[in-house]
Amino acid sequence: MIHLNTAGAGLMPDVVANAMLDCLHREVEYGAYETELHYEKILQQEVYKRIAALVGAPADDVAFFDSATRAWVRVVSRLDLKPGDKVWVSPYEYAGNLISLLALRERTGCVIETIPTTTTGDLDLEWMSAHVNGDVAFVSITHIPSGCGIVNPVAEIGRILAGHRAFYAVDACQSVGQVPIDVAAFGCALLTGAGRKFLRGARGTGFAYVAPELRAALQVETYDLHVARADSPTSYVVEDDSARSLELAERTTAAVLGFNAALDYMSTVDAYGNREVYQALRGMLAELPVEMIEPGTVHSGIASFRHATVSAERIRDGLAERGINGWKIHGDHTPIYMGERGIDTAVRLSVHYYNTLDEVAAAGRALAEILGA
Ligand SMILES: Cc1ncc(COP(=O)(O)O)c(C=O)c1O
Structure with missing residues (x-):
């Protein structure tokens, strides 16, 4: 083949499949919660450190999800935009991301504009520099689209947007594992990716980098019990406001372990x-x-x-x-x-x-x- x-x-390396199989066997033999406890250090710390190292972010600013779209919507659907706020997308926007932005437009009255391209099909950076202003609230760039292989200049775009109001989001679903990712160099506040593609993890894995200032600006939807506690019948406290506060508590332990093994393996290859x-x-x-x-x-x-x-x-x-x-x-x-x-x-x-x-x-x-x- x-x-x-x-x-x-991507094709999963043996180490990824074995990490998942070992977990499943252990769950059958010892119980799923007991297995989770056994792997606690990897599940609570190691996998976050590895994601963070891969994208050049602090570990507190990364979260694990079951897909890139889940990572995206957990942030984007909660953006607190006002009528007339502008959202810029590139013509290479992934449909799932675009749908969530169109739904956001229905909810908030924001305006979606497509960034023009030059005759070569490259994003028109001069247009971006000339038109960026305080009305532009969110900019979404697909680093590498799934349907055609263009690599968009995400770091140059970050430099254009620096100092402006807009939250800058990079969809790295097709680029992570294929080209180097560095959220500090890109200057983005959000970066999302999937584990199953160029990182060679299992299906049902994804992640996000979410900068603290973006997390702080999101509308509250809910918090799950790995980060929050109902301290009375009428109140709750959030005990962990890291990016993990965007996750839901339940996840497939084997998938997280496979993803962790894929990230470990990725660091050993060119x-x-x-x-x-x-x-x-x-x-x-x-x-x-x-x-x-x-x-x-x-x-x-x-x-x-x-x-x-x-x-x-x-x-x-x-x-x-x-x-x-x-x-x-x-x-x-x-x-x-x-x-x-x-x-x-x-x-x-x-x-x-x-x-x-x-x-x-x-x-x-x-x-x-x-x-x-
Ligand atoms: C560019 C891009 N963004 C986002 C996604 C969504 O990823 P997921 O299927 O993990 O939600 C894909 C999936 O192919 C993609 O190619």
Whole structure:
């Protein structure tokens, strides 16, 4: 099997699967709460320290969630915006994030504006510098979108927004584990990510960095019992106001342990040293009669394309018949950019450090057969 779908979910290393299996076996043998107690140090401290080290944040400012979307909505749905406040999104916004912002607009009367791009498809940074002002309350940038491999200049955008009112959010779901992440260098107040993709954790894992000033500005929704206590029938106290106060207490112990093992494993490999394979993937696709969906000037290990007559589904299935995992993507997952171009479906191939030049060449031969090229 050749796995060119890390943008869907990366392959879990054995250490990740084993950490989860050990936990499940222990839960069966000794009980789930007893198992949680056994792993307390990892669950309460170690995993947070590892997330924090990965993104360059203090451990108190990171939280664990069961998906990147959960991480996002636990913050964004609680933003305290006023009618007329502006929210900027990029055309590469992920649909799940956009829906939560549209719901926020219904609730608060905020206005959503799309940041324009230059002719290359890169975000127009000059426009941002010229238009940022005290009305802009929230800016959302998808670092690397799931449907096309552009890498948005999140640190430069952070510098443009520095000193302005806006809370700056980076969706790092497709970038974390693929390119270095540093919330201090990005200057963001929120960064969300998933564990299952380029970090190679299990499904059902995600995280957020939430800066203290953003946490303090959120509307209270509720607090769960790992951080708060009902000290009388009519009152409660919050005993931990770290980013963990955004979590819910219940979670799958095995998933957290698998995520912790994935982060540990990530620190032992050269996850970011894969440029040759990215380039080979693009070079291979350039030889084929396909339309690349590839805006911008900086690209990553995610490449998408479509063919004039062979459907994305047929191409994905043809690859699968040859033992190669690619993915059919839907334009409405990146609705602004794809919608403007009338792209309903496309094929996405994504490579990580574990993919080889030979695998890319094999995918090229398979695609040539499928497309009759
Ligand atoms: C760019 C981007 N953001 C957010 C998400 C949502 O992640 P999750 O499915 O973990 O909620 C995805 C999922 O593919 C994504 O590609």
